[in-house]
Amino acid sequence: MSETGVIHDIGYQRYSGPRLGRVAMQRALFVHGLRAAFGLGRSAKAKIFPWLVAGIMLLVAVIAAAVRSITGEMFFSYVQYADQMSLLIVFFAAIVAPQLVSRDLRAGVLPLYFSRPLRAADYVIAKFAAMTAAIWLLLGVPQFIMFLGAAFTTRTGVSGVFDELWDLLPGWAYNLLWAVMFAGLSLLIASLTGKQAFAAGGIVAVFMMTVPVVGVLASLPSTTANSLSGLASPAFLIGGVGEWLTERESQLDVGVGEFGPIYGIEAACLVAACLLLLLARYRKVASL
Structure with a gap:
């Protein structure tokens, strides 16, 4: 009895449409990352924490608007709003950053991403832009x-x-400073592990454990040490830059004084260092 082979036509066809290129890939990653930051298109469980944080911040804004409309008094200015909500921003970053990068590491999809014309820099830029926008x-x-x-x-x-x-408008500009700082640091920490719980814990630890350092430096008898104490914490660092640029009331007892440019330089260097380390991290992954 002779064996015969049969070729089945399952309708496979080669893609003949337009090749959109790297820009379209970046755009797709950005849109997907921004949606993932707020749990859109995912389960109800993924929406709980980001929308809980967003809901609290919206509630504070509604209460502030209502009180101002009735009494004419402001709880805080638009620029001060971000400073007042700093703790919630930390928790939001700890929730969102692992969703954007740790999940990709755990699922092992990065080799698939980088098998296309997508480069490590494209991936980093898209994720950083999505986190910043969120x-x-x-x-x-x-x-x-x-x-x-x-x-x-x-x-x-x-x-x-x-x-x-x-x-x-200055409040919105100040928001951008918060966004790029927290996006860079939180994504860098989250990129080191595929376990979301470890990534979230590391992000909270970095932001929260630096605050006591500021308190210790601010308690020293040296005025210079007091003015420079905010350099030890990302949140106080941003506040110092805001004080320098807007000449508003300081979070520190003695203010940043003449050291405002140092705060600005450190903030710029810290964001740049986070992006360069992220790029090095994903270039290493892409080469595996």
């Missing part, structure tokens, strides 16, 4: 609610609305 929206949307509350209750007409807008 944190900026977390702060910017509540501030916009505060703005609407003030704009609709102003007693000076159109000029009052524009005055309020000019107060809002």
Whole structure:
């Protein structure tokens, strides 16, 4: 009895459409990362923590807007809003960063990503942009609610609305500083492990354990040490840059004084170092 082979036509066809290239890949990773940051397109469990943080921040903004419309007094300015919400930003970063990068490590999809024309730099830029946008929206949307509350209750007409807008824009710019700093640090920490719990714990530890260092340095008798103490903590570092740029009230007892440029330089170097280390990390993964 002779054996015969049969070729079955299962309808496979080669892709003949347009090749969109690396920019489209970056855009797709960015959109997917931004959606993942708020649990969109995922299970209800994935939505609980990011939306809980966002809900608390929105509630604070609504209360602040309501109190201002009734009494005319502000709890805090748009720029101060980010400083007041710093603890919630830490928890949000600890929730979101592992979702963006640790899951890819655990699932082993990075070799698949890098088998395409996607480069390590493209991956890092897309994830960093998604994380930055998520944190900026977390702060910017509540501030916009505060703005609407003030704009609709102003007693000076159109000029009052524009005055309020000019107060809002520096707040949005300050948000960007928070976003890039927290995005760079949290993604770098999360990229070191595929276990989301370890990544989240590491992010919280880095941000929270540096705060007592600031307290110790601020308690020294040296005015210089007091002014430079904020350099030891990312949150105080951002606050110092904000104080230097806007000349507002300091979180430190004696303020940053003449050391404002040092705060700015350290902030820029820290973000750049995080991006370079992330790039080195994923170039190593891509070469495996």
